Amino acid sequence: MRLNLAFLGFGNVGRSVARLMIDQSPALRRDYGIEWALTGIATRRSGWVADARGIDGESALVGPGWNAGAEKHPDAATWLAAAKADVMFEMSSLDTSAGEPALSNMCVALERGIHVVTANKGPIVFGYQKLRDLAASHNVSLRFESTVMDGAPIFSLFRQSLPLVRIERFEGILNSTSNMIIGEIEQGSTMVDAIARAQALGLAETDPAADVDGFDAAVKVAALVIVLMGTPIELAKIERQGIRDLNAADIRAARSAGTPYKLLCRAWRTEEGIHATVGPEKVDASSPFAQVNGTSSIVHFSTNMLPGLSIVEHEPTPLTTAYGMLVDFIDITRSMARS
Ligand SMILES: NC(=O)c1ccc[n+]([C@@H]2O[C@H](COP(=O)([O-])OP(=O)(O)OC[C@H]3O[C@@H](n4cnc5c(N)ncnc54)[C@H](OP(=O)(O)O)[C@@H]3O)[C@@H](O)[C@H]2O)c1
Secondary structure, three states, X not given: OEXXXXXXXXXXXXXXXXXXXXHHHXXXXXXXXXXXXXXXXXXXXXXXXXOOOOOOHHHHHHOOOOOOOOEEEOOHHHHHHHHOOOEEEEOOOOOOOOOOOHHHHHHHXXXXXXXXXXXXXXXXXXXXXXXHHHHHHOOOXXXXXXXXXOOOOOHHHHHHHOOOOOEEEEEEEOOHHHHHHHHHHHOOOOHHHHHHHHHHOOOOOOOOHHHHOXXXXXXXXXXXXXXXXXXXXXXXXXXXXXXXXXXHHHHHHHHHOOOOEEEEEEEEEEOOEEEEEEEEEEOOOOOHHHHOOOOOEEEEEEXXXXXXXXXXXXXXXXXXXXXXXXXXXXXXXXXXXXX
């Protein structure tokens, strides 16, 4: 099977996916019979660049000049057509107000019979039902494992291994950047320096407010509620407080007392629907959440079948996110082979 891939977004995640795909090419060919070519890259600054003969991924990773001979296009539709894309990897920045323009671009791809893999939570929160229906009606796949907890299998776990399970509630630490920032402040850093370090490591969103004010965590809660609890929820309905207003001395005192601050996410079913919150809380030393430090994250599900199921992801890197997208891609090729 030979597939053309179009990358929308070529920042930390896009570049990590390119690196991983190139490194894993021999294994993809040998173990799965997959040949692939990168035929489109689009970013805000470089525009919609396509070359159906193939763009050299190594050159694109090195930097300037990679797109010298390639054609530029005015929009997603002409770009995807010029790239002769089979799969679009959507890895553009998170927009917490409407999931745009990623949502519209994903619709364009699905409507043209192009499979979509995304790491971007925005479109899932603002348009999951529409995207899912479009994918079904055009007989293509929509995959988004890396949107929550990077490469840890959450959506695929419930989709493939936990039939009939009803999630009653979940809680967790879902924003690794704020967890890392709290840890840095515990070690003596200021909030400003800790944010700068998270950005330098490629962890913080382009706009750090998304992490520090709890938007990223709230979007992840919404994605889990919408997809796994099967219930639409508006982002504005999630009670949200970030870590911005936490006082450094309080953070250090809480750690010294053995009850560290964590940005906790919660969602549970009530008579009126799903209630969801994001906010900083001091956790008891005996809580598993107290042991989740640095960029690690955790989610604990209470369900009708398995009373408690926790998933902990230890210290992910951009490669972990890329791995989640590679797994989605392999999964798509499996469904293509079956159909
Ligand atoms: N970083 C992580 O560890 C991680 C983990 C899980 C999920 N995610 C999600 O993955 C996505 C990408 O994250 P990232 O860390 O790679 O971000 P990033 O480094 O800021 O890269 C974003 C990329 O998207 C491009 N872009 C932004 N808006 C665009 C637009 N309107 N049209 C075309 N291209 C556009 C940017 O172009 P320019 O370079 O020209 O600005 C850049 O290439 C985000 O949605 C994020 O929430 C990230």
